[in-house]
């Protein structure tokens with residue numbers, strides 16, 4: 001998150017007095033330094049990106065708009081700014097009231113900076129809640145760094161879903177599992193939890209079916225919910241190569 005977004009938040013918190021826990025406590029230091037113009041602590045884009053562009057900066061953009069592929073879509077994270085990326089950027093811009101031209105420039109990047117924490121996770125989700133199994137993402141079906149990177153993409157999809165559902169908190173029960181953790185909970189041997197991209201959601205204020213239905217719009221190729229064996233008490237969303245959605249009690 002950029003500092004200039006923090007200052008109004010501090011003022012707001014101060015104005016609300018003691019009734020509110022101060023989120024600013026988790027963001028020390030930079031405010032006092034007053035470095036408003038410093039680059040984002042996670043990642044900063046150095047050029048405007050539009051259709052035809054390619055590179056790591058495009059891939060970084062794709063990760064952050066992965067939750068905007070449209071119904072049933074999955075955005076390729078390939079570093080190539082094609083029609084799908086343009087459409088995703090356009091939907092992101094529309095979601096936040098920006099000029100929706102499908103070109104990622106200063107206004108789009110500014111919104112993305114505001115939405116990301118210093119560790120690149122979206123502001124409303126954390127690596128800790130996506131991994132309640134171990135501390136180092138080891139022991140799954142992919143290398144630890146891959147599992148963690150997969151979890152990051154799922155978090156950006158969830159951030160898009162959260163925003164689309166009125167910015168109410170989404171209840172995350174867990175994500176990545178090592179083989180040992182997966183066996184301990186009786187998970188399927190090919191569970192996407194072993195790859196780091198699966199997330200189990202609690203009902204929260206949205207309800208299991210509300211979450212399952214909405215997830216269809218945000219890049220989750222795997223959605224399992226009420227009516228699917230073992231999923232009457234949570235909604236599971238994940239990535240996979242071919243679509244598999246099943247939540248018969250929700251009409252999915």
Ligand SMILES: [Zn+2]
Pocket residue numbers: 193198199200236237
């Ligand atoms: Zn699951």
